[in-house]
Amino acid sequence: MADQIHLDIVTPERLMISEAVDEVIAPGSEGEFGVLPGHCRFLATLRIGELRYRQGEQWRRLSVSWGYAQVEPERITVLAEIAERAEEIDIARAEAAAKRAEQELAAAKKREEMEAARIQLEKALLRLKVGRKHQGLKSG
Numbered sequence: 001m002a003d004q005i006h007l008d009i010v011t012p013e014r015l016m017i018s019e020a021v022d023e024v025i026a027p028g029s030e031g032e033f034g035v036l037p038g039h040c041r042f043l044a045t046l047r048i049g050e051l052r053y054r055q056g057e058q059w060r061r062l063s064v065s066w067g068y069a070q071v072e073p074e075r076i077t078v079l080a081e082i083a084e085r086a087e088e089i090d091i092a093r094a095e096a097a098a099k100r101a102e103q104e105l106a107a108a109k110k111r112e113e114m115e116a117a118r119i120q121l122e123k124a125l126l127r128l129k130v131g132r133k134h135q136g137l138k139s140g
Helices: 091-107 111-139
Strands: 005-010 015-021 023-028 030-034 043-046 049-055 058-074 075-085
Touching: 005 023, 015 049, 023 058, 023 075, 043 091, 049 075, 058 111, 075 111, 091 111
Parallel strands: 005 075
Antiparallel strands: 005 015, 023 030, 023 043, 023 049, 043 058, 049 058, 058 075
């Protein structure tokens, strides 16, 4: 069995990550799942959530919004609609987006408006969580 698994994270805009890693934890639509080298093959849908991967002792984090993960024994390919590395997240911008989404949610009259605002709020809160964890790791 290999010591590492190759991780590719792709968005419609770019190939974000293509690296050998030791472990991946992803936000599956049915709950988080972990992948280690030699994992059995499967395909999973992703929800809005935190994807993290480990290289040695260091964990790296991304916020991802929807997509798919294809797992093979030596490779995991993540096709994400939206993904952002923790170090790229602008905390002030994410806070402003969360505040806007909360206001839109409070003002929503129709179910579709409420759902759209709820999704925007969920994405903004995820970005805040991931960005703040990264800042905490950097200062610690």
